[in-house]
Amino acid sequence: xxxxxxxxxxxxxxxxxxxxxxxxxxxxxxxxxxxxxxxxxxxxxxxxxxxxxxxxxxxxxxxxxxxxxxxxxxxxxxxxxxxxxxxxxxxxxxxxxxxxxxxxxxxxxxxxxxxxxxxxxxxxxxxxxxxxxxxxxxxxxxxxxxxxxxxxxxxxxxxxxxxxxxxxxxxxxxxxxxxxxxxxxxxxxxxxxxxxxxxxxxxxx
Numbered sequence: 001x002x003x004x005x006x007x008x009x010x011x012x013x014x015x016x017x018x019x020x021x022x023x024x025x026x027x028x029x030x031x032x033x034x035x036x037x038x039x040x041x042x043x044x045x046x047x048x049x050x051x052x053x054x055x056x057x058x059x060x061x062x063x064x065x066x067x068x069x070x071x072x073x074x075x076x077x078x079x080x081x082x083x084x085x086x087x088x089x090x091x092x093x094x095x096x097x098x099x100x101x102x103x104x105x106x107x108x109x110x111x112x113x114x115x116x117x118x119x120x121x122x123x124x125x126x127x128x129x130x131x132x133x134x135x136x137x138x139x140x141x142x143x144x145x146x147x148x149x150x151x152x153x154x155x156x157x158x159x160x161x162x163x164x165x166x167x168x169x170x171x172x173x174x175x176x177x178x179x180x181x182x183x184x185x186x187x188x189x190x191x192x193x194x195x196x197x198x199x200x201x202x203x204x205x
Contacts, residue, residue: 011182011186012183012186012187012190015179015182015183015186016183018175018179019176019179019180019183021037021038022172022175022176022179023176024037025037025167025172026167026169026172028165028167029165029167029169030164030165031094031165032061032064032094032095032096032162032163032164032165033061033092033093033094033095033162033163033165034061034094034165034166034167035059035093035165035166036059036165036166036167036168036172059166060075060076060163060166061163061164061165061166062163062164063075063158063161063162063163063164064161064162064163064164065160065161066160066161066162067160068096068159068160069122069123069124069159069160070096070097070098070099070105070122070124070159071095071096071097071159071160071161071162072095072097072124072140072157072158072159072161073095073157073158073161073162073163074093074095074142074155074156074157074158074163075155075156075157075158075163076154076155076156077142077144077150077154077155078142078143078144078150078154078155079091079092079093079142079143079144079145080092080093080094080095080113080140080142081113081141081142081143081147082107082111082112082113083111083112084109084110084111085110085111089147090107090111091143091145091147092107093163094107094162094163095157095161095162095163096108096162097113099116099119099122102115102117103115103116103117103118103119104116105122105130113140114130114138114140116130116132116137116138118132119132120132120133121133123159124140124157124159125157125159126156126157126158127139127152127156127157128140128141128142128152128157140157142155142157
């Protein structure tokens, strides 16, 4: 009986995690480059139901035309690799960039994508090549989440576009309804077991 109570409580915790993920996904539905987060529950075992994995669902979001030459959308695989003020690496598909006063291509938070070291009219080609006043300066390379370079034939970089989030509102709502029903069923089970344990304790009191 104690095991049954533990299983129900662990299932409730797993359901709460799933609801939190769905709520976060919905909150970021209009965030360019955001990837839907999904959780995977383990099967019922002696340890109950646990969330064994929470992952970003790496599917392509649709492309939004902006017309800005430093709005860069990734069509295909990979992430932009940025460098923050502490020298750490940040991986993102949010491609809203600008030029700072030092000639760096930076994110809204000041993380550096590429250092040009000069001013001028900047252009980015689909293969990631960067030009200022038609002069080639280098190339934007894409990486996977482990920091390894992505093959160039698996993506293109589209200037003038941003990638929308890949969140499907209808799917998130359905998932939340299913999880709500799952939560309520386990809550009822927990209450029944609690009442049974209470009766047993009363009988021995």
